Amino acid sequence: MKTTDTSAPVPAESGLPVAEIGTTRGTAPREKKEGTVLNAFSHGILVLWAIMVVMPLLWAVMTSFKDDSSIFGSPWALPDKLHFDNWARAWTDANMSDYFLNTILVVGGSLIGTLVLGSMAAYVLARFDFPGNRFIYFLFIGGMSFPIMLALVPLFYVVNNMGLLNTIHGLILVYIAYSLPFTVFFLTAFFRTLPTSVAEAAFVDGASHSRTFFQIMLPMAKPGLISVGIFNFLGQWNQYMLPTVLNTDPDKHVLTQGLVQLAVSQGYKGDWSGLFAGLVMAMLPVLAAYIIFQRQVVQGLTAGALK
């Protein structure tokens, strides 16, 4: 698997002056000028896009420390003082703490479930020959390209009839089901790359199929599980459409829908600063985790598309 850091060496350490000297000596003046213009142009655009990405995020952080009147009066002004009370209000009054707890429960449960069930199915599909193997594999893979919304209409009533509507465990089961296609797709490919000799040796030594899987194959598949785990974590943490349809009880809201609900109800309450604090509160843990685990996150998210 390729990651970002396998790209060509970055000439950061060499610095501009060296490059300047090199080009003046080595190439014709006309070529140098053209290269410089092009270089300045392309670099300018790269910087511009970086600013466009960071600006809205910084703006949100800044706004979360302002009071309501200055949010609307002067959106770009720095806060007069740091209004930490916005954050406190969002955490308690606006139920952000509940939304966080619900999200952690739902994502925690469905992530474990997805990895366990996904790797079990993928292992069987990758390593065993049996009639219907291809059919089941493509049944799983097909789920990746179908519009989920089409299934959500009857799904609502299926979930309702089972008494799982507006429950945390119901949401967990649905998250797992909709995470399986990509997980099975990714892990099937991964299990195929693992050597067969180790499993065969274990089997000859008398280990059962399931013991071979849990004690030998799963530890060997750890890198793949981490990649697909990060992919699923972000997808499930950020999920909006499934809970919007299947989880309409305000007490059970997860972060994304809780914030949207909050934004709608601020129309009457007018606590915009609290809402911004809530938004930033929801943004920061994921951004922080991304910066810390940057390499693994990028690997996990791009791995599937490169296969």
Add this chain to the structure above:
Amino acid sequence: MQHGKYRFIVGFLAVPLGLYGLFVVWPFIQSIYYSFTDWTGLSPEFKMVGFDNYKRMLHDEIFWKSLQHSLLFALVLPLVTLTLALFFAFMINVGGRRRRGGPVISGVRGSSFYKIVYFFPQVLSIAIVSLLFAFAYNPDSGAINSLLRGIGLDSLQPLWLGDPSLALWCVMAVLVWSTVGFFVVLFSAGMASIPTDLYEAALLDGADRIATFFRITLPLLWDTVQSGWVYMGILALGAESFAVVQIMTTGPGGPDYSTTVMVLYVYQKAFRDGQAAYATTIGVALLVVTLAFAAVVMRLGRRERLEF
């Protein structure tokens, strides 16, 4: 490895397959069946009505609008996003200044910094991004218009999401903003696997950067671009467009149905208007559009596979 093989296979597949069948496959089959009924979703009683829902759909003006917008999403978003991402990725990885004695190809300075920053929106929920931009677009107190005022463009104060002719483009801009970084990183990884001697040969032949891009980088990256195109199109037709349109635009889907998309229309018909059967009909149309889109991209994009 025959001993207990089938018992093991069944044991391992039963739960995942059961869950998947119950919550994913079965609803899909049901919804196609429901599209031929007059089921409201509110009462358990319904009867078969043949193709009535489909006939109604063909005369539904809002359906055509939503189809038009969804198609626009599926065509414009991948085009803009992938073009930008290819440009950025090329600049980051290959666009660096050539130096004597240095490597033949090199990225611009700070390339890993760009890759980290560009990827930020990808880890955020599209719901949060949509809320943030809904505020930024606010015509009176939003960040964008006050920035325009700040640099002296007082006369240029668009209504953004409130303007029927602008709203759809505002929504699309947010989707571009949030997805470009993913493809930059994806293409960067692809570009890193292109052997450097190809670039060396191109350099010896006197190719400039533009020629290098079109003759070497793009053809060798084509498979990744193509799957990225399908991936982006499916996102633009499905979940992502639902979140942005539902959260950002008034109505949602307005003003004047100017931003409504198929996936949102399915949701509204089923869960707001109590017309579940008609909603599944539009859902089936969305399914057809999605599959047709993927098939067209795979077919148009097919070329001889380049080995390197």
